[in-house]
Amino acid sequence: MRMERSQELFQRAETCIPGGVNSPVRACRSVGAAPLFIERAQGAWLYDADGNALIDYVGSWGPMILGHRHPVVEDAIRRVLERGVSFGAPVDLEVALAEKVISLVPSVEMIRMVNSGTEATMSALRLARGFTGRNVLVKFDGCYHGHGDSFLVDAGSGVATLNIPGSPGVPGEVTRHTLSLPYNDMDAFRELMAARGGEVAAVIVEPVAGNMGFVRPREGFLSLLREETQKHGALLIFDEVMTGFRVALGGVQGLFGIKPDLSTFGKIIGGGLPVGAYGGRRDIMAHVAPMGPVYQAGTLSGNPLAMAAGLATMEEISRPGFYENLEEKTLKLVEGLAAAAKDAHIPVCCDSIGSMFGMFFTKGPVHSFADAKTSDLMRFNAYYAGMREKCIYLAPSQFEAGFVSMAHGSAEIEATIQAARSVMKTL
Numbered sequence: 001m002r003m004e005r006s007q008e009l010f011q012r013a014e015t016c017i018p019g020g021v022n023s024p025v026r027a028c029r030s031v032g033a034a035p036l037f038i039e040r041a042q043g044a045w046l047y048d049a050d051g052n053a054l055i056d057y058v059g060s061w062g063p064m065i066l067g068h069r070h071p072v073v074e075d076a077i078r079r080v081l082e083r084g085v086s087f088g089a090p091v092d093l094e095v096a097l098a099e100k101v102i103s104l105v106p107s108v109e110m111i112r113m114v115n116s117g118t119e120a121t122m123s124a125l126r127l128a129r130g131f132t133g134r135n136v137l138v139k140f141d142g143c144y145h146g147h148g149d150s151f152l153v154d155a156g157s158g159v160a161t162l163n164i165p166g167s168p169g170v171p172g173e174v175t176r177h178t179l180s181l182p183y184n185d186m187d188a189f190r191e192l193m194a195a196r197g198g199e200v201a202a203v204i205v206e207p208v209a210g211n212m213g214f215v216r217p218r219e220g221f222l223s224l225l226r227e228e229t230q231k232h233g234a235l236l237i238f239d240e241v242m243t244g245f246r247v248a249l250g251g252v253q254g255l256f257g258i259k260p261d262l263s264t265f266g267k268i269i270g271g272g273l274p275v276g277a278y279g280g281r282r283d284i285m286a287h288v289a290p291m292g293p294v295y296q297a298g299t300l301s302g303n304p305l306a307m308a309a310g311l312a313t314m315e316e317i318s319r320p321g322f323y324e325n326l327e328e329k330t331l332k333l334v335e336g337l338a339a340a341a342k343d344a345h346i347p348v349c350c351d352s353i354g355s356m357f358g359m360f361f362t363k364g365p366v367h368s369f370a371d372a373k374t375s376d377l378m379r380f381n382a383y384y385a386g387m388r389e390k391c392i393y394l395a396p397s398q399f400e401a402g403f404v405s406m407a408h409g410s411a412e413i414e415a416t417i418q419a420a421r422s423v424m425k426t427l
């Protein structure tokens, strides 16, 4: 694989952007590689600056569920370009997207659009604190809820990848209100709520975790969170920035039939443009300014380009059979990867829900961040390097999930499994 142009661009980037990237995981540091600079994308494929064509399982970290350059999404964006790209005033498209999300997610009665998942979770937490008059936030180790101060305690994604315990610049006065528990540990959660439930403003969770690698909730875990929060007057926030419209049309809450008080979204609802959103019970959302006193605002919030791309994406994924088809592709991929590992006598733990998947290099089982960290990272790094050399583009970290898009056909899935078969033999 040629990399001269990517390397040249990265050297330039390192002189003017911290680490050469605008988000840490992209730098590929933990896998000891240099990032590929992407020139363009089409369907399931990325084309880099050196002309390499790669099968993409990152999908811009989740949004590209239809694949790259879907014609319906592009048409919707083009139509907005003819109207103007930003007005800082209400537009019909924001109402349509709000109505669409509300129609698909029963727990969401009102919703506010923001510009990123980080903004969505920060705003939801402020709202939960404003609504309950309490300060304590309960989260789970290895979950990532964006880079807001309160969430940078035992966090997943880049924080886990770079092995950062917290972050300088985050005041202890803020994080002392954050309590982090092992994911899926029901006894620890019961005990915490029994001791401090009356102080808890919100419990936030990735209802299927994707930022410590892919980890599904144990049976009863999410319903326990629902029962205990209700009992103690705390709000339950499902962070569905990654899982929303990814694992199923109604997100994890639709799949498992649990109604959180608030939910956060991002990624897919923006169709690849910068978007986040938080929504939930009407009586809680009524506290958001200007309807209520909890302040939250945004110059570009509800941006028409992003609303149009999101809305077009949402229409496409609402078509009958969409999720069944996508899940079938993903299962085929995951079964193929597991079989490749088995034949090479390499212990792995593969799993998926909908089109979100993961593979740990451990015999498992993996129920928590501590379990995820038993994965053989040297082996993961070698696997990542081998797959990239074979033009399979995976997230450059064991602590990230993978995504299949509607544009992945059997040829791409089969090529990926064959690449894994040959790489696994070398590990």
Ligand SMILES: Cc1ncc(COP(=O)(O)O)c(C=O)c1O
Residues within 6 Å of the ligand: 116, 117, 118, 119, 121, 144, 145, 146, 147, 206, 211, 239, 240, 241, 242, 243, 266, 267, 276
């Ligand atoms: C579950 C979850 N919450 C929040 C975020 C933050 O979103 P963003 O990167 O758009 O700020 C992410 C992704 O980064 C995420 O996966």
Ligand SMILES: N[C@H](C=O)CCC(=O)O
Residues within 6 Å of the ligand: 023, 024, 025, 026, 061, 144, 157, 158, 210, 211, 242, 400
């Ligand atoms: N895991 C993160 C989001 O889901 C990766 C995106 C990023 O931080 O750049």
